[in-house]
Amino acid sequence: MKKSSDFEFDDVQGLLRFGYGKLTDTCFMLLKIADANAAKQWLSIAPVSSAIANHPSPDTALQIAFSVQGLRALGVSESIIDDFSDEFIYGMTRNENCSRRLGDIGRNAPKYWKWGSNTSEVPHVLLLLYAREGGLNAWRATVEGAYFLQAFQLLKHLPTSDMGRIEPFGFEDGISQPEIDWADRHSTDSHANDRYTNLLAAGEMALGYPNEYGQYTARPLIDPQHDKLAANLPNAKDNPALKDFGRNGTYLVLRQLGQDVPGFWRFLNKVSDSIPEKREQLAASMVGRERNGTPLVAEHIPGISRKNHGNHFTYDLDPKGNHCPVSAHVRRANPRTGDLPPGATGFSVIAFIGRLVRILGFGQKPEEDLVASSRFHRLLRRGRGYGPVLAPEDAIKPDAPAAERGLQFICLVANIGRQFEFVQNAWIVNSKFDGLQEEPDPLLGNRESLMNGDSTDHFNRPTPSGPVQRTCHLPQFTTVLGGGYFFMPGLRALKYISALPPNGNGGSS
Ligand code: HEM
Numbered sequence: 001m002k003k004s005s006d007f008e009f010d011d012v013q014g015l016l017r018f019g020y021g022k023l024t025d026t027c028f029m030l031l032k033i034a035d036a037n038a039a040k041q042w043l044s045i046a047p048v049s050s051a052i053a054n055h056p057s058p059d060t061a062l063q064i065a066f067s068v069q070g071l072r073a074l075g076v077s078e079s080i081i082d083d084f085s086d087e088f089i090y091g092m093t094r095n096e097n098c099s100r101r102l103g104d105i106g107r108n109a110p111k112y113w114k115w116g117s118n119t120s121e122v123p124h125v126l127l128l129l130y131a132r133e134g135g136l137n138a139w140r141a142t143v144e145g146a147y148f149l150q151a152f153q154l155l156k157h158l159p160t161s162d163m164g165r166i167e168p169f170g171f172e173d174g175i176s177q178p179e180i181d182w183a184d185r186h187s188t189d190s191h192a193n194d195r196y197t198n199l200l201a202a203g204e205m206a207l208g209y210p211n212e213y214g215q216y217t218a219r220p221l222i223d224p225q226h227d228k229l230a231a232n233l234p235n236a237k238d239n240p241a242l243k244d245f246g247r248n249g250t251y252l253v254l255r256q257l258g259q260d261v262p263g264f265w266r267f268l269n270k271v272s273d274s275i276p277e278k279r280e281q282l283a284a285s286m287v288g289r290e291r292n293g294t295p296l297v298a299e300h301i302p303g304i305s306r307k308n309h310g311n312h313f314t315y316d317l318d319p320k321g322n323h324c325p326v327s328a329h330v331r332r333a334n335p336r337t338g339d340l341p342p343g344a345t346g347f348s349v350i351a352f353i354g355r356l357v358r359i360l361g362f363g364q365k366p367e368e369d370l371v372a373s374s375r376f377h378r379l380l381r382r383g384r385g386y387g388p389v390l391a392p393e394d395a396i397k398p399d400a401p402a403a404e405r406g407l408q409f410i411c412l413v414a415n416i417g418r419q420f421e422f423v424q425n426a427w428i429v430n431s432k433f434d435g436l437q438e439e440p441d442p443l444l445g446n447r448e449s450l451m452n453g454d455s456t457d458h459f460n461r462p463t464p465s466g467p468v469q470r471t472c473h474l475p476q477f478t479t480v481l482g483g484g485y486f487f488m489p490g491l492r493a494l495k496y497i498s499a500l501p502p503n504g505n506g507g508s509s
Helices: 037-043 067-075 084-088 096-101 136-144 228-231 261-271 276-287 329-333 351-359 417-429 491-500
Strands: 025-033 058-065 125-131 152-158 180-182 199-201 238-244 250-259 382-385 406-413 459-461 470-471 478-488
Touching: 025 136, 025 470, 037 491, 058 067, 058 136, 058 238, 067 478, 084 417, 096 250, 096 417, 125 136, 238 459, 261 276, 276 459, 329 417, 406 417
Parallel strands: 180 199
Antiparallel strands: 025 125, 025 152, 058 125, 058 478, 250 406, 250 478, 382 406, 459 470
């Protein structure tokens, strides 16, 4: 039987396996390649961290990812680039329709971005440096070393700060993550996955492995007959005659999201009549967890204590959102649905009959199956917050110190369209998510009216007894300030890139 230790962790960049939570000091750099040859020389010796588990855990880490412009600048051939996904090739700001679907309109529009849009600088390389407290300057000096200054121009140093596990609005973050099935224990047969599970096929995050459909996501494969450099790349598992440039790599989605922390808490305070308990409850219902991370459905699910932030829950027992509103951020971002709607899952005879009835399309109420099965839309989040901490009690004061605060949102996925873009578009930005009306994500909505004039600035909280509590005229609390799609290669693919000849013959003809 396969063990997780059999996975090629030595070829995977560490971020796919670790959040580097103990490495509290970070430096995220967006670079432009100034001299491609010097850049390749630097890449050939860069101390990039693999996903091998070390004991004790390391004091530093370095991760590298490239935009499509970066791969081109280094001489990767168009025949390789063509095999990446369209979302990666044409980017996050590829056209107006894409921007609208991602919610990047109004104040979020790419024309206002600080980086990543057609009107600002597009980065070639993303460097992520991690160190223990106090160790960042020394680590940066080591990483930069020879060739760096000649190779790169620093476009932007993205701010990050050590906020513990708390994001700028004050909520515990980074609790719910998919568990990756490195050992291939899990079946991708839909009948075995009718209920929500947190275990996810490795191919949902890493390229070159079967995904939740049991298939290999498209990625560049190279014919070694035509490209001798490719000899050291792994053979494609689904096509062993070809070399797999994608295997052990992943796509990295980066969005700089500015957060108006005083604006968030002042609005909540106002609509809660300045009553702290009401303010906290409203904030928690917008997120779907209390500030300490306790999920709002927890106390209603047998076996989950309020103290244990538990991640082992679904919303099956709260279909109308009486405890956790359907619109809450975490419920949208991961509705925790299985392949079949509630009532059709389980192993009893009744469940079996229920499943059969639903598979045949009978007995289904329209509101029960409006959300697609969530296992095809999971994200591995690796973001970091930035800006000075501001507690809610201070944020509501008129003299609350102004500062730039926000999240460098990062997620890793094998399929940008089916995972990040789907979640952002169909679940987060969608004001009609799961049968709702006029309600996009309360934290992330841009509040722009729809083309038909419908407003999108509402938030409703159903209650078990009594009328729905409505909050109207929500301001925009978060603003997109930049973004881009990157490819974070496996270490052998990184060696391939760094060995490309000066003028780049890169890849199969
Ligand atoms: C400033 C922006 C954001 C803030 C303040 C924020 C905050 C949070 C918080 C407090 C949690 C709950 C803690 C946890 O489970 O880790 C959470 C969960 C989550 N967020 Fe966000 N988030 C932001 C942006 C986004 C974006 C842009 C996405 C995706 C496109 C996203 C996807 C998720 C997902 C998938 C979860 C886990 C849900 C679950 O599995 O239960 N978030 N977020």
